[in-house]
Amino acid sequence: MLDKTQAASLEKKAVLYRMVMPKHTCPYGLKAKYLLEREGYEVEDHHLKTREETDAFKAEHGVKTTPQVFIQGKRVGGYDDTRRFFGKSVYNPNALSYRPVAVLFTMTALMAMAASYAVSGDPFTVRAAEWFISFSMVVLSLLKLQSVETFATMFLNYDLLAKRWVPYSYVYPYAEGVAGLLMVAGFATWFSAPLALFIGTVGAVSVFKAVYIEKRELKCACVGGSSKVPLGFISLTENLMMMAMAIWMGLSWLGYFGAM
Known part of the structure; x- marks a missing residue:
């Protein structure tokens, strides 16, 4: 492997071999080319145009994958190796992350403010707060419904009612x-509020027991059964928000706030 310091002291040229076939262009090859150019390298771009040509290249250099990057005549490696060479992080598909939930809540909050602005001209309203939670419930449901089977399998690890x-x-x-959906519309609150309160309460108790009492390290099924989101505070907060929304809308429907 070529040392980064050595490469920096030499002319910044790189040789890239990547698959560019009539029916397939390697996405990692495109990413490697872009990365090299972004780092200021002049790229000598070689296309492997057939499967036979690709296999012959792999055999010649003793590698299992393409693309392959060479700098100053020394092989750096594939796209991930090239990122490491430049001191950049490499994506780990198995790493636990709160990013999916953080992105989801950010987007649903913006959606709620946009809807509120469209209706009233003010993005910061009580209705926007209600829409934020109800939009979040709809999107979370959508993610789970992509594969109910995988969701159910992960959910059964910790939900108390599902286990029974x-x-x-x-x-x-x-x-x-x-x-x-009913909460978004403000329709049939007599049904949606108790339903949300029920599933939110069961969820909150289940998460609290699994994480804070039993100290188990689990993945949360909140964004679907294939998620890498850790079960913990975020999952508990999601259920508490659902409970709060249900209580708020239930009391509003009963006219409690109007009577105050």
């Missing part, structure tokens, strides 16, 4: 979605 009655793990995504 397995069909609940399949019903949950639909219940969350229905409650969220």
